[in-house]
Amino acid sequence: MAWSFAAPPYKIVSNSSLASCPIVNSGHAHFLATEKIGARFNRFVRISSLEAPLAKTRKTQRNTNLSVFAAKAEAASSKDSSAASTATVRDTVAAGDPDDIAAVVEDVEEETKRIAEQIEVLRLENAKLQERMMMTTKAQIVPPNVIPPPGDGQKIYEQDPHLLSYKDHLEYRYAQYKSVREHIDKLEGGLEAFSRGYEKFGFNRSAEGITYREWAPGAKSVSLMGDFNNWNPIANVLVKNNDGIWETFLPNNADGTPAISNGSRVKIHMDTPSGKKDAIPAWIKFAVQAPGEIPYNGIYYDPPLEELYQFKHPNPKRPKSLRIYEAHVGMSSTEPKVNSYTEFRDDVLPRIKKLGYNAVQLMAIQEHAYYGSFGYHVTNFYAVSSRCGTPDELKSLIDRAHELGICVLMDIVHSHASNNVLDGLNMFDGTDSHYFHPGTRGYHWMWDSRLFNYGNWEVLRFLLSNLRWWMQEYKFDGFRFDGVTSMMYTHHGLQMTFTGNYGEYFGLTTDVDAVVYLMLANDMLHGLYPDVITIGEDVSGMPTFCCPVHEGGVGFDYRLQMAIADKWIELLKKHKDEEWQMGDVVYTLTNRRWLEKCVAYAESHDQALVGDKTLAFWLMDKDMYHYMAVDGPSTPVIDRGIALHKMIRLITMALGGEGYLNFMGNEFGHPEWIDFPRWDQTLPSGKFVKGNGGSYDKCRRRFDLGDAEFLRYHGLQLFDSTMNSLEEKFGFMITDHQYISRKDDRDKVIIFEKGDLVFVFNFHWQKSFTDYRVGCIKPGEYRVVLDSDERQFGGFGRIDHSSTFFSQEGWYDDRPHSFQVYSPSRTAVVYGLANSRGVGL
16 A cells, blocks of 8 residues: 655646647637645636636535635636627637737736636635535534433442442542542543543644644653654654643645645654653554565545545444354455455455344454554554554445444453554653553563553543544444453452452452543443443453443443353363363353353353364364365264354354354364464563464465365354344344253253253263254244254254144253253254244344
8 A cells, every 4th residue: 555645836837839729710728727635625627718708616615605706706807808808819719810829828817827727716715614514513523412410429339239248349440530530520521521632632633723732741852753744753843731731833835735645654752751752642543564574554544525435324223133254354264365345345245244243342443563462462452453454444435334234343442552663652741650650560571562541631631532433433332341240350360269259349359540541441331332332351250340331230231141151261272072071161151240241252262262163173173174074975074063063153152142253264164274364473581482484374274175066064154144133033143031940960961941942952972862942931833943953954863843732731951831842962942932923133
């Protein structure tokens, strides 16, 4: 991608010799005016008549109030032209007097020059009016909702009386939250205004020019430099106020164009306590890595209005039942390369829709210098990852998702930041206590990254505004907050086992400032965007995590149910099938707090990374390379793997939570692992780490395998989409009715009801049961609505779908009714009442 915006001088293209020019012979003067390349409004103007030289400028001046300029054009035309003058020109040319012809030519050239100057004046007036209209429009964009004042924070004790023993801590936490809210209201005009820091900091353009502000209290001097001033570190010096905020103003050029052209490189030069440095502005909206260079460059991204992407589709309503497709744009291609936003938009989004997911969770959107970090070592928090394209291309992706009815969630990283000094926030103003805690408290030894100081006023502004920026500018539908456990505790969850004792959550190791930030974030997001979805990655199980803020909670909509994936890996890695305890499986799936919703998953991107294994790889390992052809031989390993892969995913969706997540490709059992391109390196400790030669071969998704009907992967993919369709129809994840009637360790059978459906799982490795009695609450005629053993799903087709099952009176497994079924080994079958039509979600 080239970011070169040359700007040649304004030119009038005309003939120097008019003696034989058909323009003169026809009695008209023509010229072409080519405006500056890269100017705010690029136009190609053609004037076709001396009598009305300005009339046709109307067509080229769009999106403005043109009536003002039309009047001026008509006045100029009336004043400078007449039929008589036209006749004089024609008569003089006809007479053929050389002196007279020369005089006419001189007059025409002078007139042409004067008209061109008038056009330029009008063009500049037009541009200025466009600027004012744009700024006015931006100022008028206000959210339709307001953030309600804090509540009393008392309802959490009604829901969980055990919290009363820790009321002192919880009351202190809530008091801190209310205090910060009150100070924001008093000093900043409210949380709504406070969360629009991007309108104050960084680059902001008005009709008169560009204002640039940066918070760098530790810096001794700051200047702005870049392509616009030939990288002169003393040309544009910033002035510091008492709050440590530096500022400068760059007026427009003489021709009305911005002082910094779109796409040009910018950095700030600072004299700091740790020396002089050049840094990317903290609020930069775009950053790129030039070929052959290591540090990124900040890019002034401000395209012309006509090039900005305009959203065409509204955000979809928040789905009642959330089915999330976790995706990484860069590695979403079937080819070994970095995929683009536009390719993901055109190729992957339709796939997600077809599979039946109603939300996509995008990873690695914030700019990160190290690709292999999976996007979790963020360097530029307001910039989109330039590897995959431009900000406007990402907007087109999100708009297309909305057109398909898919919500777009962003995997946002506010738990830590890259420790890069050259292109990140680390040591930004030359101190280690700028955005982060100083010393060891500000360093995450396992992640090798910096930890934010959530008690700092400007850090709060930076992070809250960051959330608002992605919602407002890119129309995201919500966030998955990464690493929340690390945020909420000073021990960061490291070398810590949470047992459920409330003292582990509410004590001296709790980082109250971080929890208050999360409360403010949820408060702001839910107040301004009622349909927003917030999900927190918390492994600790902190009570009140998913309770509304005004009730005393942290405010998330969902918690990621991370223990489920760990349980499946544990069973597959350490236990034989006959050792599986059905009660243990059910306990892990259902162990969550009352009234606090969870997103369940059998596996996510974590299990797909190199060094770990996906479920499919744990189940089938090397046999996947040789025995996945439908018309070829199978093995017991493949048969077991395909059967359990489907069962594990279905029972996780059905019992694990009120939402479900799948990492891209895992729906069809993607083989192998994810390995980002990397090179050989020697660590500071002296240890040598071998790379993979910079290969992208394992950093892609082989969607072609799931689409190939001649491979067994296709059956797994088809089952996944059918499972989603069943959930869409019946909404079994969010139904109020759930009852687990059987957890039989001898038979390896689990039976439960969800809404009007009855789920029967037979995990036995060899036993199939005939006339197996299944308890149910509702009487009637039951039919098969989903069967994991269907041949199209890679099964053996042992269930007769034409059969009906009539319930009988009499208590069984504490249910008032029951019916009998055939339950083959390693099979999951879902039964529904014949007259049930689902919930119509």
